[in-house]
Amino acid sequence: MTHPFGEVAARRRQLGLALRELRTRARLSGEQVAGLIEISQSQVSRIELGQQAAPVALVQQWAEAAGAAGDELAGVLQLAESAATQTTAWRTANRRGLATLQEDSRELEATAGTILNYSSMRVAGLLQVPQYAQRVFAAGHPPGHPDIAAAVAARVNRQAVLHEESKHLEFVMAEVALLWPIASPGVMRAQLDRISVISGLDNVRIGIIPLDAEIAVWHDHGFNILDDRGDGPVVHVETLTAGLTIRDPADVGRYREAFDSLRASAVFGPEAGRILERAASRYQRQD
Secondary structure, eight states, rough: OEEEEOOOHHHHHHHHHHHHHHHHHHOOOOOHHHHHHHHOOOHHHHHHHTOOOOOHHHHHHHHTTTTTOOOHHHHHHHHHHHHHHHEEHHHHHHHGHHHHHHHHHHHHTTTTTEEEESSSSOOOOOGOOHHHHHHHHHHSTTTTOHHHHHHHHHHHHHHHGGGGGTOEEEEEEEEEHHHHHHOOOOHHHHHHHHHHHTTTTEEEEEEEEEEEOOOOSOSSEEEEESSSTTOOOOEEEEEESEEEEEEOOOHHHHHHHHHEEEEEEEHHHHHHHHHHHHHHHHHHHOO
């Protein structure tokens, strides 16, 4: 299956083949390469098969150990950079259907033991009630799109992951995500109630960054970090026209640092509950 978010990308397989060709041409065994660049032989094998992400710095070590230089070295490094960030245009992905894209996300989330989500302007998909999700999908697609109802159902189906006690999920959202009336006041109250209920699950933690919090850290757009995966952590970012799947460990580390800082700016537990109650009262007055 061609998975726009989580499956092995063709570029990563291409990188693995290029590194294997360099190794064999240099008459180096997998064990020898592993020793030269200080990783395990099993990691060498997984990288060559395209089953594991390879940091650009490690690719450079590998290529230089195998004698690559000049244009050849530059070409391998360019391939490594391309493989580190996979971009999937929505116009291409949408041909597979909105519901299928939600199923792809569900399969990717199933591989992660830890899911960390930051939302800046709207409630995260895993927390959305059906009516809220419907408005989100409708806002991004032409009126009467035939796939919206199926996409909403598939998104709701994804939320089963919230109840898997073996997984740890954290959601950090800006208070503005609660105050932006994407749907009617009644739907927004139901959405806020849903967040409150989910926050009571033992394996879920929900934090809210108050409107008056001083944010001295980067917080421009939302993102998902999927960690504790056999294939290594990934970050998924949605833009207006594309989805980005980021695998390079250095870049993933930057997002992890950003999440830690945003988490430190958020309030949890009773304080977060009071923000939810305040927002719900606002929508109550609008009825």
